[in-house]
Amino acid sequence: KQHDHYTGAPCAGYNKGQKHPFTEVIKANIGDSHAMGQKPITFLRQVVALCSFPELLNSPSFPEDAKQRARRILQGCGGQSxxxxxxxxxxDCIRQDVAVYIEQRDKGVPADWDNIYLTTGASDGIVSILKMLVSGQGRSRSGVMIPIPQYPLYSAAISELEAVQINYYLDEDNCWALDINELHRAYQAAKEHCHPRVICIINPGNPTGQVQSRKCIEDVLHFAYEENLFVMSDEVYQDNVYSPDLQFHSFKKVLYEMGPEYFNTVELASFHSTSKGYSGECGFRGGYMEVLNLDLEVKAQLVKxxxxxxxxxxxxxxxxxxIVNPPLPHEPSYLQFHKEKSAVLGALAEKAQVTEQTLNTVPGIKCNPVQGAMYAFPRIFIPPRAVEEAKSLGMSPDMMYCLRLLEETGICLVPGSGFGQREGTYHFRMTILPTTEKLKVLLEKLRDFHIKFLKEYASLEEPKR
Amino acid sequence: KQHDHYTGAPCAGYNKGQKHPFTEVIKANIGDSHAMGQKPITFLRQVVALCSFPELLNSPSFPEDAKQRARRILQGCGGQSxxxxxxxxxxDCIRQDVAVYIEQRDKGVPADWDNIYLTTGASDGIVSILKMLVSGQGRSRSGVMIPIPQYPLYSAAISELEAVQINYYLDEDNCWALDINELHRAYQAAKEHCHPRVICIINPGNPTGQVQSRKCIEDVLHFAYEENLFVMSDEVYQDNVYSPDLQFHSFKKVLYEMGPEYFNTVELASFHSTSKGYSGECGFRGGYMEVLNLDLEVKAQLVKxxxxxxxxxxxxxxxxxxIVNPPLPHEPSYLQFHKEKSAVLGALAEKAQVTEQTLNTVPGIKCNPVQGAMYAFPRIFIPPRAVEEAKSLGMSPDMMYCLRLLEETGICLVPGSGFGQREGTYHFRMTILPTTEKLKVLLEKLRDFHIKFLKEYASLEEPKR
Structure with missing residues (x-):
């Protein structure tokens, strides 16, 4: 009964009575922070509880700033409910708060709350925008450019909408950076059989954990401008940047800095969510999107x-x-809020480093820096004999690897084939969400397993055909 | 900025600064109970607040039964969050509670929690099931039978999925009953150009407020069995039955009573929601569906x-x-819960009666009994000259009627054309949700308006051509 986010994680139904050579399943397959033990941000939950049961507004045990937020939200609700x-x-007032947040985040780039749409998690916004954009038949079918590896929501939505998926490959040898030449290649090849209409970017990256440089974002936007592509920037990990020498740049801010010729023409939708960042509130299904340069009639269709x-x-x-309107320094909840937020982000930064470093000590595993988001996506060497065996079992080699790992160690990861990878390369995605202690256990067991796996399948002979 | 549920209610943007001949807008266009002043059920909100901010589990101001519910729900959540x-x-445990609720509601008919899916309101379930069922091209396109008048979610989803909408008309002269001969007519006609695959029923009816008889449900199920149709029964108003001589029968219970030949073969999905009933919690987007006789592979696809x-x-x-697990008579919250629930349902029953009776005193308005749900769907006589004028303005006559009503009285209703109606007949949908006092004002103003409207357009001449 375990939800696996259509990535193909093999842990469904595990740990249920059968005998296993391990005492507990360690799940590192889903970006589900609270399920992995992260505690909710107190202030956020206070506001939600106050909104849910307004009698609590009279309770002295709730701080005034939480009450003020709750009162304001309730004022914006029909019947204050x-x-x-x-x-x-x-x-309305939440959309206004989102616009103010974006202006501050982007150092004064104007944000109009009329362009803000609240969504049921980011997925709802992403699927809605895609639904609105794609059309056509045969060679005029809409093409949607997505990174490979990608978050499988994109491929699933594109397939359901019968659009054309256009893969552009991220550059694993360059910390999973987006390579503008690869964008051109993918675009030109796709133009032969469809009408490329949309480019999707995930920054910071899922499953790849890279943080895009400002220069790279500018290149993408210039490309989108030249080719008249709608830009969908999935920025749900905007608060999850761990490398001290990197920072998050929003696509919108970069577009603004490129000048009015760009800022007033490129169609852009960017997405954010309550599920990631430091709050990790997946279950509430909160999110927003901001759209830019949409035709008024298109906006009307979107609302419909x-x-x-x-x-x-x-x-x-x-x-x-x-999340967009947290306690300010002069407010009573500020200290606790700040402490909780820093603790979450600090722990994630530490775990990002531990994960990368430990994985890179294992022979046959190579892991790029986890610059942001919540995932490592290391490349794993799978010996030819193991590849053969997987093929004879009718499964992808990294799926066989992850299944074996689960059966022998109780560790649940997701095979790279669920996200896409270059032919002949193998990966897995693991979250950095287990507690530091558990993460270290996981990494040790993983190392032992990998070494044993390599030994088992090592052979001087060519694999049998 | 007013949400109008794609029915075409004309009240968007009203009451904003312009001068009007009224002092307030009275909205009776949406089934949005709390926005119309209904208070939340205390127990429900206590449980949600406890789940949201579990520190409250230590507070002596929350009753033990609410705490027990919250603890159980949190136990079922990853990381208890x-x-x-x-x-x-x-x-899982909520799906189990739903199954127990259904068994009790249906007097022991077995319910398997493996067949229960929680949804984001009922709409999510309805759209998902339709998405799963419809397919094909040309004459083999799936046809979906829906009542006319209907709730426009159905027509919107059918159109988006490019399926064929098959209208069967409810019998206005017989209290909007479902007429089995009309079902046969619609089915036979549709078979010529598509593949009828699904029949949708809304019981109690939206927008028509009828409660189906057990006999009628049996007829529909027999028909579905004969023609191999998937039955979608929208039962979100199952707690909203007002006529003391009527009761709600679930399609599932009737199917069971028809014997195993039916119960083990007819594919059925039924839908419920937190949004209606006595709780009216639309904003929480809660709901469930129960499916019956789905192939295991189809179920796997549904989960995907x-x-x-x-x-x-x-x-x-x-x-x-x-909602499925309310306080029991021996529990501390029972009395208050029961009082609140009865107050809501009692007031709705009274308003259902007041609405029907008052409307039927107006010349040129004929209203069927509001047996259930939250709406009246009266037929209105629109004089030929008014019909002509509307056509010259390029709008439907009932839209012109509702617009005029809004402009002159501040009352916001939805034109019947948003739901479908027999050619040449005109209706509006109004909710019975305003407070009794406000509802009486609304009905009086509506009567005056209608009489004035009839006078204005009365003429012995034939309308000009």
Missing amino acids: LGSYSASQGV LLSVRLCPPVSGQAAMDV | LGSYSASQGV LLSVRLCPPVSGQAAMDV
Whole structure:
């Protein structure tokens, strides 16, 4: 009964009565922070509880700044209740808070709350925008450029919408950077059989954990401008940057800095979520998207499309509001909030480093720096004999690897084939979400397993054919 | 900025600064109980608040039964947090509670929690099932039978999925009953150009407010059995039955009583929601569906499809749990819960009656009994000259009627054309959700308006051509 986010993680139904050579399953397959033991941010939960049960507004045990947030959100709800439908785009005052947040994040680049749509997690926004954009038949079918490796939401949505998936490969030898020449190659090849219309970027990257440079973002935007592509920038890990020498640049801010010729023309949608960052509130299904340069009639169609799901969950909207409108230094909850946020992000930064370093000590595993997001996506050497065996079993070699790992150690990872990878290369995705202690156990067991696996399949002979 | 649920209610942007001949807008266009002043059920909100901020489990101001519910829900969540993703089908223990609820509701008809899927409101479930069922091209395209008038989610989803909408008309002269001969007519006609695959029923009816008889349900199920149709029964108003001589029969219970030949073969999905009933918690986007007789492989595909949205909002799942697992007579919250629930349902029953009776005193308006749900769908006589004028303005006559009503009285209703109606007949949908006092004002103003409208357009001459 285990949810596996259509990535093909093999841990479904494990740890249920059968005898195993391990005492516990260690899950590192899903970006599900609270399930891995991360505690909720107190202030966020206080605001949601106050909104859910407004009698608590009279309780002296809740801080005034949390009450002020809750009162404001409730003012924006029909009948001052979280139980009313909001407008399809979300509660007005929350959309306003999002716009203010974006302006501050982007050092004054203007944000219009009319361009903000609250969503049911980021996925809802991503699928809605794709649904709105893709059309056509045969050679005029819309093509959607996505990175490989990718987060499988994209391939699933593209397939469901019967659009054309255009793969551009990230450069593993260059810390999974986006290579602009590869974009051109993929675009030119695709133009022969479809109408490329959209380019998707995930920054910081999932599953690859890279943080894009400002220069690279500018190149992508210039390319999108030249080729008239709609840019979808998945920025749900914008708070998850760990390398001290790197920073998150939003696509919108870079577009602005490129000048009005770009800022007033390139169509852009960017996505954020309550599920990642330091709050990790996946279950609330909160999120927003900001759109730029959409035709007014297209915006009307978008609202119509969004209205089919009536509205995003209002408690998720409230959670989103706290993330964009956290306690300020002079407010009573600031110290605790800041402490909790720093603790989460500090631990993630430490675990990102431990993961990369430990994996790189294992012969046959090569891991790029985990610059951001919540994942490592190391390349693993799988001996030819093991590749043969997997093929004879009708499964991908990295799936066989992950299955064996699970059966022998209880560690649950996701095979790279669920995300896409260059032909003949093998990877797995692991989250850095287990507690530091558990993560170290995981990495040790993984090392032992890998060495044993290499030995088992090592052979001087050519694999049998 | 007013959400209008794609029905075409004309009240968007009203009451914003312009001068109007009224002092307030009275909205009766959306089934949005809390926005119309209904108070949340205390127990439900206590449980949600406890789940959101578990520190409250130590507070003496929360009753023990609410704490017990919250603890159980949290036990079912990863890391005991609402912030974790649940499985795509929903939290196990909540699905179990739903199954127990259904067994009790249906007097012992067995329910298997493996057939229960929690959803993001009922809409999510309805769209998912349709998405799974429809396919084909040309004459083999799937046809979906829907009642006319219908709730526009159905027509919107069918159109988006490029399936064929097959209309069967409800019998207005017979209290909007479903007429089995009309089903046969619609089916036979549709068979010529598509492959009828699904029949949708809304019971109690939206927008028509009828409650189906047991006999009628049996007829529909027999028809579905004969023609191998998948039955989708939208039962979100199952708690909203007002006529003392009527009761809600679930399609599943009737199917069971028809014997194993039916119960073990007819494919059925039924839908429920937190949004209606006595709780009216629309904003939480909670809901469930129960499926019957689905092939195991089809179920696997359904889970895969549902996994694209990762999981339903977990706080909405918690709200659904309270609705299927309310306080029992021996528990501390029972009295208050029961009082609140009865007050809501009692007021709705009274307003259903007041609405029907008052509307039927107006010349040129004829209203069927509001037996259930939350709506009246009266037929209105629109004089030929008004029909002509509307056509010359390029709008439907009932849209012109509703616009005029809004401009002159501030009352916001939805034109019947948003739901479908027999050619040449005109209706509007109004909710019975305003407070009794406000509802009476609304009905009086509506009567005055209608009489004035009839006078204005009355003429002995034939309308000009």
